[in-house]
Amino acid sequence: MESRRAIEWSEAAWLNPPEAVLAEGSNLLVTARKGSDFWRTTSYGFVHDDGHALLTDFPPESALEVGFVVAFDELYDQAGLLVRVDEETWVKAGIEFTDGVPHLGSVVTHGRSDWSLAPVADWAGREVTIRVSRSGDALTMRARCEDEPWQLFRVAPLDPAATAAAGPFTCAPTRDGLTVRFTSFVVTTPDEALHLD
Template structure:
């Protein structure tokens, strides 16, 4: 994949022009302070920069998560203290969580909804409108549903943003996350 760079490069991964596979490692996560009292910024992220003020970014994720908190999805990254991730997160063999974390000024929040544990494919769509972002998901790449609308920098204008892919395993022994055909659509 062209024009992507690693932040926290994983030990095992493979890629071609259309896809990326990450084998996650135990102890990797993205979280800042709130509720749990810890900060983790070591999840592998494969990011590309965009200075487009208005764009749409889409990707298909396929995963076989199996350990508590295994997660894969999309990352919108300004810096260590200002970022957002949207992903599936494994809970148990009955359900997993589909949710998003928005981190501002070093504090994360988390909003979720339960989905079936048998789901192993999710499509994500991020729409940027200057500093505002709209995040949607789909299980079939036809019907998309809104997850969140947020402003990443409290109205302060920023020119460039990193957007891309991430996967991590805070507790488990790792899993394989596949990202297929990430791409931009300029609005």
């Protein structure tokens, strides 16, 4: 049976505090610093570990969901859910703006980062929820736009013994002034199977 609990923004702690944070009702408006990002080495040759993430404990056999509005219009504007073990072991799952449209994607990092993307042009300007389930040795990543069905977009390994934290993140690698409206932060039970139907 599924259990769900809203996480108060104040229950979590910032990794790399952002430029500004404003509570507006149940929403949290987060303004990223220019140049902020999470990335390690691959293709670009640089390491960035200064993106903004509001993290809480993420134990095995649990799931977290983060909702936000996709109001992105500059290269690499991004937001979603970050899972972090340490500076060399982390996953970011969310929406990133590239090639003129928002893309659903993830970066999985075990020493070096990878990157996977798929365009979701019709999600622009709408509320998206990212869900990451931690079960066994895997992170299962799903997303949905508003009340549309969940889409599975990535399964990645994570050591079951690892101590991890997770929560909403945002980065603005190329510009000033990116403010993301986060609408929800929820802990729930993990998905029971890869295929929900």
